[in-house]
Amino acid sequence: MTVEAQVLPTPIGPLALLAREGVVVAAGFTADPQEMFVRLPPALRALDLVVTDDLGPSARAVRDYLDGDLKALDSVEVTQPGTPKRQRLLDALRQVPPGVTVSYAELAERAGLPRTAARAAGGACAQNLIAPFVPCHRVLPSTGGFGGYYYGVPVKRWLLTHEGALLP
Known part of the structure; x- marks a missing residue:
């Protein structure tokens, strides 16, 4: 194997x-x-x-x-480890269409976890092993800007531009 x-x-x-x-x-x-x-x-x-x-x-x-x-x-079929809550967040993230961005709080809401702090959604993005298949680049902070990205903001910006997203 x-x-x-x-x-x-x-x-x-x-x-x-x-x-x-x-x-x-x-x-x-x-x-x-x-x-x-x-x-x-x-x-x-x-x-x-x-x-x-x-x-x-x-x-x-x-x-x-x-x-x-x-x-x-x-x-493409993907799998990665995580708690049931993290899996719900990652599944919700995978449903965000190309060209669309959401905040961390919106991601938690889409996962059916509205009481989950944006921090949990941020944690799911930070631990995401399958970029760009699980598109954590589509999550932006509600305070503006690009926020972080494991592979760097220039990569995040390029992916969002490629998808036609409205950039901050």
Whole structure:
């Protein structure tokens, strides 16, 4: 059993994709799949990491997204660890359409967790292992600006511009 990885070129730098049995378990803007691999849960880190030339549908979805099919990433199966509350937040995040931005509080509300502090939504974004498939770049602080992004604000800005979002 292995975790397969592929690094794809993008206009904003390399994107490492990691999948197990065709399901994306990590994705991030780095040229080194090992950077994503060490963030996986222990059960997956116990497997071998094997770099491949083509992860198939997930790699094709990234290329389609970059070519303008902004919904291409939506159909790719993903999985990542987290509590039931975090899973609800990540599921709600995946439902935010391309070109749309939400605040952390709005994300919590969309997840059916209106009493959840924006901090919990921020935590879910910060721990997200599968950017841009789980589009934490679409969450902006209600106070304005871009807020943080694990891969840097320039990457977040590029993704939002690519999707046609109104920028702060």
